[in-house]
Amino acid sequence: xxxxRREWLRVGLHAAVAPAIMIPQARAYxxxxxxxxxxxxxxxxxxxxxxxxxxxxLLDLDAFEANVQRMASHSAEAELELRPHAKTHKCxxxxxxxxxxxxxxxxxxxxxEAEAMAAAGIGGLLLTSESVGLNKIHRLIxxxxxxxxxxxxxxxxxxxxxxxxxxxxSGVRLNVLIDVDPLGRRTGVxxxxxxxxLAEAVDRLSGLRLRGVHGYCGASSHVKGFAERKxxxxxxxxxxxxxxxxxxxxxxxxxxxxxxxxxxxxIDSDLKGMTELQVGSYALMDVDYRAIGGRGGDTYDDFRxxxxxxxxxxxxxxxxxxxxxxxxxxxxxxxxxxxxxxRPTGLTYAFRGDEHGALMLADSEREIVLGDxxxxxxxxxxxxxxxxxxxxxxxxxxxxxxxxxxxxGHV
Amino acid sequence: xxxxRREWLRVGLHAAVAPAIMIPQARAYxxxxxxxxxxxxxxxxxxxxxxxxxxxxLLDLDAFEANVQRMASHSAEAELELRPHAKTHKCxxxxxxxxxxxxxxxxxxxxxEAEAMAAAGIGGLLLTSESVGLNKIHRLIxxxxxxxxxxxxxxxxxxxxxxxxxxxxSGVRLNVLIDVDPLGRRTGVxxxxxxxxLAEAVDRLSGLRLRGVHGYCGASSHVKGFAERKxxxxxxxxxxxxxxxxxxxxxxxxxxxxxxxxxxxxIDSDLKGMTELQVGSYALMDVDYRAIGGRGGDTYDDFRxxxxxxxxxxxxxxxxxxxxxxxxxxxxxxxxxxxxxxRPTGLTYAFRGDEHGALMLADSEREIVLGDxxxxxxxxxxxxxxxxxxxxxxxxxxxxxxxxxxxxGHV
Numbered sequence: 166x167x168x169x170r171r172e173w174l175r176v177g178l179h180a181a182v183a184p185a186i187m188i189p190q191a192r193a194y195x196x197x198x199x200x201x202x203x204x205x206x207x208x209x210x211x212x213x214x215x216x217x218x219x220x221x222x223l224l225d226l227d228a229f230e231a232n233v234q235r236m237a238s239h240s241a242e243a244e245l246e247l248r249p250h251a252k253t254h255k256c257x258x259x260x261x262x263x264x265x266x267x268x269x270x271x272x273x274x275x276x277x278e279a280e281a282m283a284a285a286g287i288g289g290l291l292l293t294s295e296s297v298g299l300n301k302i303h304r305l306i307x308x309x310x311x312x313x314x315x316x317x318x319x320x321x322x323x324x325x326x327x328x329x330x331x332x333x334x335s336g337v338r339l340n341v342l343i344d345v346d347p348l349g350r351r352t353g354v355x356x357x358x359x360x361x362x363l364a365e366a367v368d369r370l371s372g373l374r375l376r377g378v379h380g381y382c383g384a385s386s387h388v389k390g391f392a393e394r395k396x397x398x399x400x401x402x403x404x405x406x407x408x409x410x411x412x413x414x415x416x417x418x419x420x421x422x423x424x425x426x427x428x429x430x431x432i433d434s435d436l437k438g439m440t441e442l443q444v445g446s447y448a449l450m451d452v453d454y455r456a457i458g459g460r461g462g463d464t465y466d467d468f469r470x471x472x473x474x475x476x477x478x479x480x481x482x483x484x485x486x487x488x489x490x491x492x493x494x495x496x497x498x499x500x501x502x503x504x505x506x507x508r509p510t511g512l513t514y515a516f517r518g519d520e521h522g523a524l525m526l527a528d529s530e531r532e533i534v535l536g537d538x539x540x541x542x543x544x545x546x547x548x549x550x551x552x553x554x555x556x557x558x559x560x561x562x563x564x565x566x567x568x569x570x571x572x573x574g575h576v
Numbered sequence: 577x578x579x580x581r582r583e584w585l586r587v588g589l590h591a592a593v594a595p596a597i598m599i600p601q602a603r604a605y606x607x608x609x610x611x612x613x614x615x616x617x618x619x620x621x622x623x624x625x626x627x628x629x630x631x632x633x634l635l636d637l638d639a640f641e642a643n644v645q646r647m648a649s650h651s652a653e654a655e656l657e658l659r660p661h662a663k664t665h666k667c668x669x670x671x672x673x674x675x676x677x678x679x680x681x682x683x684x685x686x687x688x689e690a691e692a693m694a695a696a697g698i699g700g701l702l703l704t705s706e707s708v709g710l711n712k713i714h715r716l717i718x719x720x721x722x723x724x725x726x727x728x729x730x731x732x733x734x735x736x737x738x739x740x741x742x743x744x745x746s747g748v749r750l751n752v753l754i755d756v757d758p759l760g761r762r763t764g765v766x767x768x769x770x771x772x773x774l775a776e777a778v779d780r781l782s783g784l785r786l787r788g789v790h791g792y793c794g795a796s797s798h799v800k801g802f803a804e805r806k807x808x809x810x811x812x813x814x815x816x817x818x819x820x821x822x823x824x825x826x827x828x829x830x831x832x833x834x835x836x837x838x839x840x841x842x843i844d845s846d847l848k849g850m851t852e853l854q855v856g857s858y859a860l861m862d863v864d865y866r867a868i869g870g871r872g873g874d875t876y877d878d879f880r881x882x883x884x885x886x887x888x889x890x891x892x893x894x895x896x897x898x899x900x901x902x903x904x905x906x907x908x909x910x911x912x913x914x915x916x917x918x919r920p921t922g923l924t925y926a927f928r929g930d931e932h933g934a935l936m937l938a939d940s941e942r943e944i945v946l947g948d949x950x951x952x953x954x955x956x957x958x959x960x961x962x963x964x965x966x967x968x969x970x971x972x973x974x975x976x977x978x979x980x981x982x983x984x985g986h987v
Contacts, residue, residue, distance in 0.1 A: 218688070218711050252930060274931045275901075277629070294901065294931055297890040298947045300629045320891055323946055351928045352891040352899050383929055479708040480731055480763040488763050490686075490705065494962045498910040499927070516910070517762045518794055519663060519958050520685045520705055535734055536709045547930050551905045551963065554985045574965045 212564040214557075215538065219477040220491035222549075222556040223540065226565060228469035229448060229558075230262075235468065236430065236447050237266040243434040248272050248291055248423065250445030253547045255572035256556065257285030259448060264289075270314070272423075272443045273572070276304045281572035283312050291316045291423065293379060293443065295344065295352055297324050302331050309337045316421075318344035318379045320354045325367050332372030340376045341367060342421060345408050347382035347401040356404035364412045364419065377421025378412065380405035381443065386426035390458045395432045406438045427468070428457055451546040452505050470542045472549070472556075473507055476522065478537040485527040489514075489539055492521040496541075497548035504541035514541060623975040625968075626949065630888040631902035633960075633967040634951065637976065639882035640859060640969075641673075646879065647841065647858050648677040654845040659683050659702055659834065661856030664958045666983035667967065668696030670859060675700075681725070683834075683854045684983070687715045692983035694723050702727045702834065704790060704854065706755065706763055708735055713742050720748045727832075729755035729790045731765045736778050743783030751787045752778060753832060756819050758793035758812040767815035775823045775830065788832025789823065791816035792854065797837035801869045806843045817849045838879070839868055862957040863916050881953045883960070883967075884918055887933065889948040896938040900925075900950055903932040907952075908959035915952035925952060 214223070240247035249263045252274035260271045260282055270289015273279045279290050296305045296317055309315050309332070319325045319341050332339040345360045346353025354360045360378075368375045382405075385398040402424065412419045420440065425433035427446040433439055446454055449472040459465040476491035493516055496504050506512040506524070509531055517523045526533060543549035550556070551573050558566040625634070651658035660674045663685035671682045671693055681700015684690045690701050707716045707728055720726050720743070730736045730752050743750040756771045757764025765771045771789075779786045793816075796809040813835065823830045831851065836844035838857040844850055857865055860883040870876040887902035904927055907915050917923040917935070920942055928934045937944060954960040961967070962984050969977040 216711065218715075219709065295890040297901075298630065298888045298949075300627065301888070301890075304629075320893060321946060346893070350894055350897055351932050351934070354893055477709045477712070479706040479712075482731060482757070482765055483761055486761055490708075493908070493910045493959050497904070498908070498959075499904045521762050523762070535732060538709075548904050548909075 213562045214475060214559060214564065215562070217475060217557055217564065219475050219538070220495040221475050222553040223473040223475050224449075224556045224558045224568070225469075225471045225473065226558050226560050228450075228471035229259075232448050232450065232468045232471060233262055233266050236442075236444060237263075237268070239430060239434070240442055241267065245434055245439060246441035248289065248441050248443055249448065250274070250293070250443050251278055251282060251287075251572065252293075253445035253449060254550055255281075255570050256550070256568050257282055257287055257571050258566075258568040260285070260287045263448070269441065272445070275572075276301050276308070277574060278572040279308055279315065280304065283308055283315075285571065288312055288314055290314070291318075291342070291379075291443070293318055293344075293381065295320055295324060296328065302327055306331045306335050306337060306339070309339055310335060313337065314340070316340040316342060316376060318342050318352075319363070319367060319373075320344040320346070320352055322363060322366050325363070325370060325373065329370035329372035338372060338374045340374050342377045342379040342423065343367065343375070343412075343419070344379045345405045347380055347384070347405050349382065349384050349401075351383070353380070356408040360408040361411050361415065364417050365415070368417055375418055377419040377423065377440070378405065378409040380409075380422070380424045381426070382424065382429075383426070385432075386428035387453060387457050388428070389456070391432075391460045394428060394457065398429045398432050399436070402433065402436055406436060409438055427454055431460065431467075446546050449546040449550070450542075451549070452502060452542050452544045453500055454546075455542075470507065472543050472546055473540040474504065474543060474549075475557075476539045476541065478524070478533055478535055478539065481533065481535050485525070487524040487526060487533045487537075488517065489522045489524060490520060491539075491541070492516055493519045494552065495520075495522075496543060497545045497552070499548060500544045502544055504544055506539060507542050508540040509537075512539070624973045625886060625970060625975065626973070628886060628968055628975065630886050630949070631906040632886050633964040634884040634886050635860075635967045635969045635979070636880075636882045636884065637969050637971050639861075639880035640670075643859050643861065643879045643882060644673055644677050647853075647855060648674075648679070650841060650845070651853055652678065656845055656850060657852035659700065659852050659854055660859065661685070661704070661854050662689055662693060662698075662983065663704075664856035664860060665961055666692075666981050667961070667979050668693055668698055668982050669977075669979040671696070671698045674859070680852065683856075686983075687712050687719070688985060689983040690719055690726065691715065694719055694726075696982065699723055699725055701725070702729075702753070702790075702854070704729055704755075704792065706731055706735060707739065713738060717742045717746050717748060717750070720750055721746060724748065725751070727751040727753060727787060729753045729763075730774070730778060730784075731755040731757070731763055733774060733777050736774070736781060736784065740781035740783035749783060749785045752784050753788045753790040753834065754778065754786070754819075754823075754830070755790045756816045758791055758795070758816050760793065760795050760812075762794070764791070767819040771819040772822050772826065775828050776826070779828055786829055788830040788834065788851070789816065789820040791820075791833070791835045792837070793835065793840075794837070796843075797839035798864060798868050799839070800867070802843075802871045805839060805868065809840045809843050810847070813844065813847055817847060820849055838865055842871065842878075857957050860957040860961070861953075862960070863913060863953050863955045864911055865957075866953075881918065883954050883957055884951040885915065885954060885960075886968075887950045887952065889935070889944055889946055889950065892944065892946050896936070898935040898937060898944045898948075899928065900933045900935060901931060902950075902952070903927055904930045905963065906931075906933075907954060908956045908963070910959060911955045913955055915955055917950060918953050919951040920948075923950070 480488035891899035
């Protein structure tokens with residue numbers, strides 16, 4: 166019997182002389198070969214994690230499916246629509262599964278994401294960033310020609326007039342939500358009379374169809390502690406919801422009130438007036454969200470970490486440190502903390518440059534050798550996915566599918 | 577005469593009512609259209625920066641070409657070989673121009689980069705990270721079959737034996753450099769007797785061909801102040817160079833001594849024993865390198881910032897702040913500082929989430945309106961390039977070419 170790849174590596178590495186065992190050449194695949202194998206189905210020659218190039222992105226299908234199902238159940242119980250944010254995953258295969266579990270469609274943050282989702286057959290798109298400048302406006306209008314149910318947001322009358330003109334010139338009517346700022350001063354018209362006036366003005370533009378209000382309070386999403394987060398969201402969302410109520414009172418057709426994050430999904434669903442949730446990170450999860458605390462205590466375990474980076478130990482010349490092939494280009498680095506080692510347990514990770522990371526072994530009793538595979542939970546899922554072209558979908562050690570991250574790229 | 581796009585935007589945005597001027601629809605291009613136009617050459621219908629989607633990556637060709645020429649001249653004058661590091665740009669079009677200016681080939685940090693460079697016809701590849709694990713080893717050996725001049729690095733005898741076995745099994749002889757650690761404990765065998773012993777052991781393996789020493793002192797590259805940087809590099813490179821000299825003394829065929837960074841190019845070229853430079857960032861430059869200080873003083877202006885992110889102002893509801901469409905996904909965030917606004921001058925930038933950034937206007941006398949284009953120097957060029965699929969090459973406002981970042985992707 167041939168030794169397994171892992172056995173071969175161990176034998177090879179610890180032998181005093183070069184091992185006589187032949188390297189099982191057929192098991193080292195490049196991307197094209199892996200995709201060709203997977204396209205043929207999973208037979209005895211199936212691909213396992215050990216066969217994958219590193220660093221690469223793994224999606225744990227069991228965890229992912231549980232996450233999608235849990236949010237779908239929550240929305241159904243809360244009697245709210247669900248339009249998950251695809252900015253998190255940029256992957257139409259994930260969007261298809263979210264829609265399959267009952268979502269209306271997906272939110273997107275860029276026109277590029279919208280185009281990719283539409284190309285993959287996903288409808289019910291809500292573009293949650295303002296479309297300003299000729300390039301964005303024209304691409305949005307073209308998308309509406311193909312997908313008339315597409316919705317956009319506006320926060321300024323000048324932009325609304327441009328969108329109106331472009332829509333009329335193309336003979337389409339663009340669905341819009343008024344983007345109302347929960348006082349984060351990032352995007353959005355200030356709540357109150359300014360928001361209501363903008364809604365009235367938009368309602369008078371024949372190329373636009375006013376549909377509702379968009380109010381995303383990013384500042385609430387990561388407030389630590391359930392009670393603190395609930396109080397934060399209630400405070401900052403109140404002016405948005407009051408603006409929405411004032412528009413309704415004036416008879417404006419604002420049937421949609423969209424908001425909420427993975428941190429506030431079971432908080433904002435209790436807010437009066439909310440009609441749909443635009444949660445994103447729940448499908449994948451990350452170190453950042455795991456730390457915010459849940460309804461039951463310090464651990465936020467409503468959703469399971471489904472996204473990992475697979476790395477290989479490529480240098481081991483010291484007892485207290487090993488170097489892996491995943492560094493600043495393999496992880497999002499916008500948080501104060503790095504990735505957490507999920508497998509094997511008991512190790513900590515530190516960045517060591519563009520292509521390298523260090524495993525700190527001083528307090529570890531585990532033996533780490535050249536070629537060992539390491540799985541790490543990503544610090545912040547959205548920008549981490551954005552670094553990769555594909556994710557390998559696994560159940561246990563078995564790679565079942567490869568999903569293209571088809572909506573990534575900044576243009 | 578039709579108004580220019582910019583005039584149209586200004587008129588449109590400041591008019592009290594919707595402007596009667598038709599939007600010049602033909603000027604809003606998606607990626608495919610821009611690439612098709614550029615493939616046809618630059619006529620009267622040429623593409624300008626204003627036509628581009630945002631956020632996108634711009635390469636200022638005048639600055640880039642000056643940088644490539646300056647480093648080529650330096651190497652020639654110093655009588656050193658130049659093998660620039662392609663980990664910075666991951667772009668075979670850039671590599672071709674570096675080779676065209678006299679480089680031997682390029683260094684690469686990943687087997688993926690090596691494969692992409694080879695596919696584009698670039699030879700003289702030096703893979704500067706250890707190839708551990710079956711996937712990397714077999715892909716390296718396959719690359720050697722196609723490109724026998726490829727070189728790899730080793731820092732451990734177990735890995736050397738695996739490479740030797742794989743090379744012999746495929747009937748190739750793999751060129752290797754001993755990766756000697758300038759005591760950064762990231763990769764590399766410790767200098768001194770361990771390094772010399774590894775070189776002797778490698779020299780006895782018939783599947784490998786010992787060629788020299790690789791010694792990269794990343795810790796020196798960004799030491800502020802020319803004199804301080806020079807002292808730092810001299811101190812940490814000394815044990816590497818002594819190890820190399822000891823190998824030469826033993827008659828080992830170590831004709832190559834490769835090292836240096838953009839920060840130490842004109843420091844390490846004076847180190848006795850150095851034979852080639854593996855500088856990377858000089859071609860593109862970034863905020864980080866601009867701050868290290870040059871031979872002449874506090875400003876490091878040996879090379880010009882050639883890489884910019886182009887962004888659009890998409891929200892303007894406050895006097896003191898404007899929001900652009902470039903955020904955490906548009907810039908590398910591994911440094912303590914963000915991007916710097918190059919055009920228009922007098923503005924500062926702050927991150928505002930995955931897709932947004934803020935321009936702080938409190939101290940600015942410049943009027944900023946919706947649709948304004950902003951160009952920003954990237955904080956750290958290597959991981960910033962890695963976020964994009966293509967760069968738009970410009971001279972002044974004119975887009976001349978689109979270069980694919982064909983070696984990106986982590987697998």
